[in-house]
Amino acid sequence: MGGSNYCFSFAAGGMAEWSNAAVLKTVDTLRCPGVRIPLPPLGVPESAPFFYPSFLLPERFFLPLPVNKHGNMTPHQFNDIKGWFGDYIHRFHSDDPAFQRNIELKRNHSFKVWENAAELGRSVPLGNNDQLIMETAGLLHDIGRFEQFRRYGTFSDKKSVNHGALGVEVLREKDVLLELDQQEREEVYTAVGNHNRKQVPDGLGRREELFTRILRDADKLDIWRVVTGYYCDHGETNNTLQLDLPDEPRISRQNIDDLLNGRMADLGNLHTLNDFKLLQIGWVYDINLERSYQLLRERGYLDTIFASLPDTQEVRQVRDMVEGYMEGVLSG
Numbered sequence: 001m002g003g004s005n006y007c008f009s010f011a012a013g014g015m016a017e018w019s020n021a022a023v024l025k026t027v028d029t030l031r032c033p034g035v036r037i038p039l040p041p042l043g044v045p046e047s048a049p050f051f052y053p054s055f056l057l058p059e060r061f062f063l064p065l066p067v068n069k070h071g072n073m074t075p076h077q078f079n080d081i082k083g084w085f086g087d088y089i090h091r092f093h094s095d096d097p098a099f100q101r102n103i104e105l106k107r108n109h110s111f112k113v114w115e116n117a118a119e120l121g122r123s124v125p126l127g128n129n130d131q132l133i134m135e136t137a138g139l140l141h142d143i144g145r146f147e148q149f150r151r152y153g154t155f156s157d158k159k160s161v162n163h164g165a166l167g168v169e170v171l172r173e174k175d176v177l178l179e180l181d182q183q184e185r186e187e188v189y190t191a192v193g194n195h196n197r198k199q200v201p202d203g204l205g206r207r208e209e210l211f212t213r214i215l216r217d218a219d220k221l222d223i224w225r226v227v228t229g230y231y232c233d234h235g236e237t238n239n240t241l242q243l244d245l246p247d248e249p250r251i252s253r254q255n256i257d258d259l260l261n262g263r264m265a266d267l268g269n270l271h272t273l274n275d276f277k278l279l280q281i282g283w284v285y286d287i288n289l290e291r292s293y294q295l296l297r298e299r300g301y302l303d304t305i306f307a308s309l310p311d312t313q314e315v316r317q318v319r320d321m322v323e324g325y326m327e328g329v330l331s332g
Contacts, residue, residue, distance in 0.1 A: 066207060070181045071129045077179050078132050084176055085110070085139060092146045102155070102240050106145045109222055114138040116218035116295075123291035124214070130207075133184055137191040137215050140176070143167040144192075149240075156243045157196070158267060164196040191215045198264065199286075217292040220283045224301035227280060231308040247273045249310050258282065259318045262325075277305050284322055293329050302326070 089107050094100045117138025121131045144167030145155060152160035168189050171177060177185040190208040194201060195215045204212065230241055237247070255265040255278045264282040269275065281302060287293055296302065302322065309315045 066205075067127075068129070068181065068183050068187075068207070071133075071184055073129055073132045073136075073180055073184055075132065078136060080179070081136055081176060082139060084174075085143070088143070088174070089146060092150060099149075101238070102149055103146065105226070105241070106142055106149070106155075109226060110139055110142050112222040112225065113141055113215075113218045116221045117215060119295075120214050120218055120289055120291055123289060124210075130211075133187055134211055134214055136177075137188045137195075137211055138218050140167070140171060140188065141192050141195050141215055141219060143170050153240075154244065155240055159244075162196070164193050168193045187211050195219055198266070213288040216286065217288050220287065221292060221295055221299075221301075224280065224283075224296070224305075225299070227277075228301050228304040231277075231304060242273050243270065243276060245270060245273045245276055249274065251275060251278065251310070251312075251314065253314075255279065255282075256314045256318060260321055262321075274309055277309055278318070281305055281318070281322060284325060290329075293326065297326060297330060 089103065092103050094103065114135055115138075118131070118135050121134040125131075126134055142163065144161075144163040144165070147170060148157075148160055148163045148166055149155060154160050155163070157163055171189065171192065177188055180188075187208055188211075190204065191211040192215075194204075194212045196219075200209060200212055200216070227241070230238065250272055251274045252269050252271055254269050255275050258265045258269075259278060259282050262285055264285055265275065265279040267279070270279060284296070284302065287296070306315070306319050
């Protein structure tokens with residue numbers, strides 16, 4: 001019960017400019033197993049400035065993680081939640097093939113994110129009770145998607161509602177987590193409600209921030225799986241999956257500039273499917289755990305997305321930047 005004493009070195013905070021020498025010294029001083037600070041792209045002089053998204057590390061992540069002394073979640077409770085989840089999804093069953101395809105897409109995604117969250121939690125490693133909380137957040141993270149699609153016929157939050165916030169509403173309304181300790185419930189609500197925000201908000205407790213960051217990694221890993229499968233399929237167009245964006249060759253310059261400067265693209269700048277692909281590539285700057293980077297490389301998701309983009313000088317520049325960034329992280 002409770003959790004282990006953890007040492008964390010994942011990135012948090014705002015944009016900061018550091019020389020490579022200063023960053024490497026900080027890495028050498030503060031690194032802990034399991035989670036690693038992003039390193040500069042290879043070939044960049046140590047004296048050169050390099051922009052790190054979400055850097056510098058707050059000292060609170062090098063202290064033992066507070067233990068929830070009242071936490072008592074059990075595997076039996078998790079199995080009950082999993083059973084409720086299956087029953088809830090069944091209510092959205094439709095004889096409309098297009099509608100049902102998207103419900104199944106999110107059902108399968110939810111189970112895959114649960115699996116990712118479980119693996120990432122073990123890599124930290126989390127204690128038994130915290131592992132169950134992490135897996136619960138993984139399974140339920142997209143619970144708002146089903147009601148969102150039923151009401152609005154889209155997975156675009158911009159055209160409908162914030163599905164993370166809607167998910168928390170559903171969980172509270174249905175009393176899904178009623179048997180859990182209050183702190184455990186709030187930790188799941190916080191992770192679900194923040195998993196889809198562009199950045200992790202300031203002011204979260206260390207436990208809530210940890211669960212949120214692991215969940216965001218787990219979610220991105222499976223979204224990459226889903227979209228790369230779609231880009232390779234060359235079958236029927238799924239406008240819902242590509243947010244109703246037109247599949248045109250053009251790419252917005254702002255999105256290119258964002259990625260070349262170590263920033264994620266903004267949802268507000270998506271005008272084509274290729275823009276959406278760049279946004280998905282830019283998530284590499286918002287990964288928190290070393291194990292997440294390892295899985296991203298092993299599964300080849302970024303290679304697949306790059307291969308689906310036009311072979312232009314701008315895209316090649318972005319690829320060089322992202323591959324250098326990944327190499328720096330994984331060779332650190």
